[in-house]
Amino acid sequence: MNVDQIILNLEKKHPGEKEYLQAVKEVLESIEETYNENPQFETAGIIERLIEPDRVITFKVPWSDDEGNIHVNLGYRIQFNNAIGPYKGGLRFHPSVTLSILKFLGFEQIFKNSLTTLPMGGAKGGSDFNPKAKSKSEIMRFCQSFMLELWHNIGADTDVPAGDIGVGGQEIGFLYGMYKKLARKHTGVFTGKGLNWGGSLIRPEATGFGNVYFAKEMLQTIGESFKDKTVSISGFGNVAWGATRKATEFGAKVVTLSGPDGYIHDPDGISGEKIDYMLELRATNEDIVEPYAKAFKSARFFPGKRPWEANVDIALPCATQNELNADDATDLVNNEVICVCEGANMPCTPEAIEIFHNNKILFGPGKAANAGGVATSGLEMTQNSMKIGWTREEVDNKLHQIMRDIHHACQTHGKQNNGYVDYVKGANIAGFLKIANAMLDQGLV
Numbered sequence: 001m002n003v004d005q006i007i008l009n010l011e012k013k014h015p016g017e018k019e020y021l022q023a024v025k026e027v028l029e030s031i032e033e034t035y036n037e038n039p040q041f042e043t044a045g046i047i048e049r050l051i052e053p054d055r056v057i058t059f060k061v062p063w064s065d066d067e068g069n070i071h072v073n074l075g076y077r078i079q080f081n082n083a084i085g086p087y088k089g090g091l092r093f094h095p096s097v098t099l100s101i102l103k104f105l106g107f108e109q110i111f112k113n114s115l116t117t118l119p120m121g122g123a124k125g126g127s128d129f130n131p132k133a134k135s136k137s138e139i140m141r142f143c144q145s146f147m148l149e150l151w152h153n154i155g156a157d158t159d160v161p162a163g164d165i166g167v168g169g170q171e172i173g174f175l176y177g178m179y180k181k182l183a184r185k186h187t188g189v190f191t192g193k194g195l196n197w198g199g200s201l202i203r204p205e206a207t208g209f210g211n212v213y214f215a216k217e218m219l220q221t222i223g224e225s226f227k228d229k230t231v232s233i234s235g236f237g238n239v240a241w242g243a244t245r246k247a248t249e250f251g252a253k254v255v256t257l258s259g260p261d262g263y264i265h266d267p268d269g270i271s272g273e274k275i276d277y278m279l280e281l282r283a284t285n286e287d288i289v290e291p292y293a294k295a296f297k298s299a300r301f302f303p304g305k306r307p308w309e310a311n312v313d314i315a316l317p318c319a320t321q322n323e324l325n326a327d328d329a330t331d332l333v334n335n336e337v338i339c340v341c342e343g344a345n346m347p348c349t350p351e352a353i354e355i356f357h358n359n360k361i362l363f364g365p366g367k368a369a370n371a372g373g374v375a376t377s378g379l380e381m382t383q384n385s386m387k388i389g390w391t392r393e394e395v396d397n398k399l400h401q402i403m404r405d406i407h408h409a410c411q412t413h414g415k416q417n418n419g420y421v422d423y424v425k426g427a428n429i430a431g432f433l434k435i436a437n438a439m440l441d442q443g444l445v
């Protein structure tokens with residue numbers, strides 16, 4: 001495999017899709033050696049077939065606001081690969097959404113879902129719709145219009161969407177309601193559903209909990225734990241909330257959270273009622289974290305800054321892609337951070353990851369470290385198929401075990417001769433082998 005040539009060709013076909021090219025390049029570079037050791041992959045054209053989505057569905061989403069003004073947004077679903085199970089992955093509603101961002105997310109999802117050991121293919125979708133400052137009825141009308149187009153393409157055994165940035169329980173409810181009306185079926189076609197209508201316990205917490213479980217496994221390899229460590233977390237959404245809760249439960253002190261307006265530093269730790277306050281902040285539908293500093297006197301707000309300048313032992317980036325760059329990585333290393341574990345998808349730039357690797361910092365890539373969300377979605381699908389509901393404890397134990405297994409798979413494929421584990425390499429190889437072998441078994445389709 002000639003990675004540079006493949007990327008060059010891909011760039012020619014898809015000019016300007018920088019996040020997608022970034023994600024593909026990272027995977028190809030780390031699986032190159034394994035790929036070349038298996039000439040059957042090259043003969044079957046596995047890479048060329050894997051890096052292009054099976055199909056890209058795009059549509060317009062017209063909706064009217066509360067004043068009767070008409071708006072038109074773009075809607076997408078990228079069905080990337082279904083070699084090991086139905087297409088599976090979240091929907092993102094955010095004004096920054098582009099085809100490139102959804103293709104990178106869909107591509108990453110293939111490997112992440114493979115790592116969970118559950119039968120799920122990779123997909124992603126969403127819209128450039130901005131749910132911020134919209135009324136509940138505007139969000140409902142948007143979701144209904146979005147589903148009018150998408151419903152033909154999804155199904156419990158075909159493609160199962162879920163949440164992501166800007167899509168939480170409320171949006172899944174509106175989307176599912178419209179699907180149910182159109183399809184005249186009540187099936188497990190979404191995950192992240194409400195508990196009364198097919199949802200799973202622990203799903204809301206799962207990504208953040210899983211992220212901390214994964215970091216715990218990494219820390220154990222150097223005889224460390226979360227106990228008495230300081231932790232910086234970015235974002236204040238679903239993933240950040242779950243990670244803050246679990247890290248606090250494990251005895252750590254979470255000292256930051258952030259939004260596009262800046263970050264909060266709270267040296268007393270974000271625990272108890274302060275974690276509940278994160279939910280209130282989200283519910284205000286505003287784009288800011290600053291009110292936290294007004295509500296809790298121990299906190300200081302740093303406008304326009306990112307939390308990576310804070311002096312911490314562990315960093316969990318939980319907001320969005322490319323939010324931690326080389327300068328931020330250098331700040332963290334200078335402050336003697338021991339572990340960086342991605343809760344978001346691709347939050348660290350390639351240059352930042354290189355700095356962590358060069359300094360032998362424990363680094364957990366998102367496709368492994370945030371797989372707990374989709375893994376629990378897989379558990380929700382299983383419960384729907386069996387028409388039963390597991391207890392909180394049952395789901396949490398299964399999630400914990402899955403994260404341990406993913407960590408083990410990363411170690412198996414990522415351990416270097418000097419003992420340092422390259423988790424990026426480990427996750428990419430472990431995820432890739434299962435998909436590539438499934439594609440080989442199924443012929444040229």
Ligand code: NDP
Nearest residue numbers: 164165166207235236237238239259260287319344345373
């Ligand atoms: P939410 O919408 O709940 O939260 C996203 C958070 O990131 C918000 O606090 C948001 O603030 C903040 N944010 C968005 N853009 C920026 C930015 N440019 N700078 C700083 N902060 C920003 O989404 P989730 O918590 O669900 O998702 C967070 C990340 O985790 C994403 O990368 C997502 O792909 C990933 N992920 C999510 C999973 C899930 O199950 N939900 C599973 C695995 C990964 P604001 O909204 O105010 O802009």
Ligand code: 2IT
Nearest residue numbers: 089090162163164374377
């Ligand atoms: O990025 C992700 O893994 C998610 N947003 C969750 C996807 C899912 O199907 O649960």
